[in-house]
Amino acid sequence: MSFPQPARVVLTHPAGWIASGFGIGLSPVAPGTMGSLAALLPWWFYLQHASLAVQLAVIGAAFVVGVVTANWVIEKTGVQDPSVVVWDEFIGQWIALLLAPAGWLWMVLGFGLFRLFDIWKPWPVRWADRKLHGGIGAMLDDVLAGVYACATLHVIVALLDANGILKPI
Structure with a gap:
């Protein structure tokens, strides 16, 4: 199988695998949405049951890893915020679900809200999407979209x- 650039670059290094969400960013259809969907698995099985301190520690560490690995892909491909980088979707999705009530309905609503703010x-x-470059730029717009989604989800829960x-x- 032959992969186009930047996919070939992603497959050559662990940083590329991480930045691509372990290959999910190679999806030919809606890689960002696929990355957000994939982020729901660790949320469902682990993070939703963890304390806020653990959730924040995981998100913080994953953010730092994302900045470094996204920057590696950007440097190797010469493309700012390449679609193959979906680790940012994981972080944004996890932020959207911070302190959400347990259950699939809230997870689905958090997913939809995050995708809405990430696209809108x-x-x-x-x-952040237009002005910030490198790994921090690739990551920060999704962090902010996650904050919007989290706030909206909690307003809905409160209402x-x-x-x-x-x-x-």
Whole structure:
């Protein structure tokens, strides 16, 4: 099988594998969405059950790893924020789900909200996407989209809870 550039570069180094979400960024269809979907697996099986301190530690460490590995791919390919880099989607998705109620419904809603803000790119998400370069630029727009999604998810939870609609799922 023959892969186009930057896929060949990604396959040659562990940094490329990590930045691509262990190869998910090589998807020919919607690699960002595929990366966000893949991020739900570790969330479902581990992170949603972890304390806030553990969640923040994992997200923080993964962010640093993402900056370094995305920067490696950017330097090797010469492409700013290449679509093959989806580790940023993992981080943004995990931020979107911080302190979300347990259950598949909230995970699906968090996924949808993160994709909405990642695609729409309201300020300052769009600013970070356009003005910041290198690994930090590749990562930060998704972090900010995750913050928007997290805040929106918690407003929805609070509104449902305040109106007596929220029930455990």
